[in-house]
Amino acid sequence: MDIAGHSPGSPHGYRAMMLRKFEDCTLPLYGVRSTWQGFRTLAGAGTVETTSHSDGTVLESYREYELGHRTEWPPESPFLRVMTTDNVDDGPRAQLVLPIVDPERDMPRSGEDLHRGAVLTATNVQVDGQALRFAVLEDDHRFAAACRVGPVTIVCQGSGIGLAEVGLERITDLGPYIQGYTELFDQYGR
Numbered sequence: 001m002d003i004a005g006h007s008p009g010s011p012h013g014y015r016a017m018m019l020r021k022f023e024d025c026t027l028p029l030y031g032v033r034s035t036w037q038g039f040r041t042l043a044g045a046g047t048v049e050t051t052s053h054s055d056g057t058v059l060e061s062y063r064e065y066e067l068g069h070r071t072e073w074p075p076e077s078p079f080l081r082v083m084t085t086d087n088v089d090d091g092p093r094a095q096l097v098l099p100i101v102d103p104e105r106d107m108p109r110s111g112e113d114l115h116r117g118a119v120l121t122a123t124n125v126q127v128d129g130q131a132l133r134f135a136v137l138e139d140d141h142r143f144a145a146a147c148r149v150g151p152v153t154i155v156c157q158g159s160g161i162g163l164a165e166v167g168l169e170r171i172t173d174l175g176p177y178i179q180g181y182t183e184l185f186d187q188y189g190r
Contacts, residue, residue, distance in 0.1 A: 015185050021045035022065065022174055029084050030127065030154050031067040031171045032161075041180035043068035043081055062087035067177055071161065078160025082168065084152050126167035127154070134163070 022045055031040065043066035050060040066083040121138070124131040127149060134145040134156075142159040156163055171177070 018042060018045060018181070019178065025065055027063060027065060027084050027086055027152055028150070029065055029067065029171045030149070030168045031082050031177070032069045032080060033167050033169050036069070036166050039070040039072060039180055040176045041068040041184055042174070042177050048087070067171065069161065078158070080156060080158035080161040080163065080166070083155040085155065086152055123164050125164050128169050
């Protein structure tokens with residue numbers, strides 16, 4: 001049970017767990033600049049572990065925190081998801097650092113779908129006022145972009161919001177994201 005008496009599997013327990021993950025985050029988080037007008041929400045947080053099939057030992061472990069941005073709600077509106085991760089591996093997991101977006105869902109898919117017509121390019125994006133070069137994978141509707149920034153990798157996925165136009169910054173106040181997450185949770189239970 002959490003402090004309010006909710007079990008971890010209940011919707012309210014899930015909400016408390018998500019908020020706690022962000023409160024405990026020690027990574028620098030990145031999102032759209034504070035001057036951007038639009039809907040913001042917490043979009044996901046967790047630790048990813050790869051384990052050995054033979055003995056279950058952890059081979060790789062890293063954290064991921066995702067912030068969501070939309071021009072408005074409903075879900076069909078233009079969106080930009082910004083994930084901050086301490087995954088720096090150039091091995092098999094690197095394919096997921098530059099995902100392309102599944103046209104059926106707002107979720108990343110691995111580099112196996114490069115043949116579907118997505119094009120790999122690069123663009124400069126302002127991050128905390130400094131132009132950084134992002135690798136970009138895009139098709140007609142959506143894009144994914146990634147760049148190392150100090151100890152983390154920033155991975156963005158979006159459609160209809162130009163990453164280079166809006167720019168990114170380190171997020172020090174999660175208040176607008178927590179407010180958006182709470183509004184969504186209260187309305188949709190997620």
